[in-house]
Amino acid sequence: MLTPDSLDTTPEAAVGVAGPVPGHPGVYRVMVTTSLGDAYPVEVGPGILRRLPELLEERAQAHRYVVIGDKQVMRFHAHRLGTVLEDAGLRVDSVEFPEGEEHKTRTEWARLTDTLLKLGVGRDGCVLALGGGVTGDLAGFVAATYMRGVPVVQLPTSLVAMVDSSVGGKTGVDVPAGKNLVGAFHPPRLVLADTDLTRTLPRAERSQGLVEAVKHGAIADGDYLARIQELAPRLLEGEENSTAQIVIRSVEIKAGVVSRDEREGGLRQVLNFGHTLGHALEAASEYRLPHGTAVAVGMVLEARLGERLGVTRSGTARHLEAVARALDVPVAPPPGLPLEKALDHLKRDKKVRGGEVRFVLLDEPGQVHRGEAGSEAWSHPVPARLVREVLQSSGSVDD
């Protein structure tokens, strides 16, 4: 049994500390505060989908609910979810979209919106986003903009959604110019991560999903990073207690960060570690490179940038490589990836300020480098020449 004492809680995560839910052994709750001053719970545990009606009553009362999910997830989980809600006397509709990041578009957002309008859903409706990162973003953006905003509840089914994307209120869609360039901050009323749902995940998806947990370790908790490496074999097999432990610790770290800076003005930037180069590599691959791999390579290269600048403790990049390898995630861009395109893409990054690309850098594993006080303290301009060098040398590090 997992106990709160078994979780390392660094001072950084003080506002997001997991506590047991009384009367529900194995279930933990982490609170996340939003920029509006309110707070929502993230509950993690095995089989807790059945707690949903009770939690909706507590956190997201609505005249009716609409489950949004992709066809594949709906095939797996919609029946059970529908039964749980209908048994509780709640009014539920389900709306599907085709699976895959290529459907996280304005077109699909418009189609889902029009479907909700056709169903006659009013402002007193509530969206239940059932699925992985794509669904959380897309259904979240539908909720964010439906009649200027209806509540959304995040019901992550993938590991990456549980450890990361379901928490923090980011929603959005991809556009031809890049990923997530259109969206809104729309904090959920509730996040419910039923770790039982991860049982059916393929090993490769587990592997990819755990990369965001590695990032949490890299930016906030060196011991956690070591623990992920140690638990890697069990995590890849889907062993439940280890999985729940990782989800809870990652949610704590993420909750701690976003509670203090929901809108990315300052501290939240640290969550971009590995993502600035990661996104550029993904774009250069025309999104054939899986997100987890892209972020893993991004973290290794951004650690190397820090090492080259004399900011990051030598060996940090190697350490991150080792953890990623333990999770079976490649740590170098695939041969033939057009690195020039990645460099072009960097210039269009959302995080560009005043035309200059900024990076989150580490002091060492578990600790982000902090500059002067102020909102810019969490990221640092890096000369374009150095970025080019590190990126070009990365091709030689073969996996």
Add this chain to the structure above:
Amino acid sequence: MLTPDSLDTTPEAAVGVAGPVPGHPGVYRVMVTTSLGDAYPVEVGPGILRRLPELLEERAQAHRYVVIGDKQVMRFHAHRLGTVLEDAGLRVDSVEFPEGEEHKTRTEWARLTDTLLKLGVGRDGCVLALGGGVTGDLAGFVAATYMRGVPVVQLPTSLVAMVDSSVGGKTGVDVPAGKNLVGAFHPPRLVLADTDLTRTLPRAERSQGLVEAVKHGAIADGDYLARIQELAPRLLEGEENSTAQIVIRSVEIKAGVVSRDEREGGLRQVLNFGHTLGHALEAASEYRLPHGTAVAVGMVLEARLGERLGVTRSGTARHLEAVARALDVPVAPPPGLPLEKALDHLKRDKKVRGGEVRFVLLDEPGQVHRGEAGSEAWSHPVPARLVREVLQSSGSVDD
């Protein structure tokens, strides 16, 4: 010269009281608070567009600015605005869209977004929405969703935008199922209403724009309603001091309401007075009925609903009719309008809660009827039968 003492300030508007801007005779500022706890100024006065660089420096510093406006407004005002900003050394681009409510669509929103992406505007950009209500909504929604939100400054050029739509943070677009059904709350950093810009407005547009001021009087200030009626001839001619006085008082009332309830959970509903039936009539006319006329008719009919229910003082509907007539605005739906379609549309209204249509009702001109405490206190369910009766009898009241 207008002085603050010449403005009636009801207790309701206490949080939004106009004060003179020192050193700028004739310029008044009203503060509006948002649900995030911050506040933005609305400045009103003749020729104050030249104050824009100073106000941007104070309220919306950005790496670059993008003016969004329709072709017609840009033809009139873009040159002057561009000169003012460039003389101050600011980097400015302009983006146009075709004029008319029929372009307040997801398609135009996507096109404008893609244009900003093509220009390489980053998160440190700021949108300047130059125009009437359509532009404020559309450009505001572009800003609300561009990279999950960039700042917007509202520069209203029409009377309806100055007295009403530029204040309060509502943004959005129309969809086939209805108006404003997709959108976001995105409070501006600053609203600057240069009353000089209203000089070139056609009389019919003035007339339409003043309907929202009538609504402000109807819900919050009976004396203001009387003043609008008295000033009507001068307002329709575009007399400057009267126009400024009306803009300021309306901004005070609107600011007072939205400061206490930005997101329409409670008090803000009072701003829907006249709009529930008004929107239904607009929709039934396939948006051939001008918005101002629709709202004027809506106010008269909703006042009549209240009278029929014994809630609203007898004679209130007649009083509102008289003010609308003084402004040359029709007070009955045009002959042949399919009222059955309006009733259908009501059922799909955003304000429907639990399947029941609710209306804001008046006690008397200047005072909204308040029910039991709680968020539902500001609107009241009205039997469908009564709505049908009042709507059907309205055809006989000819203008």
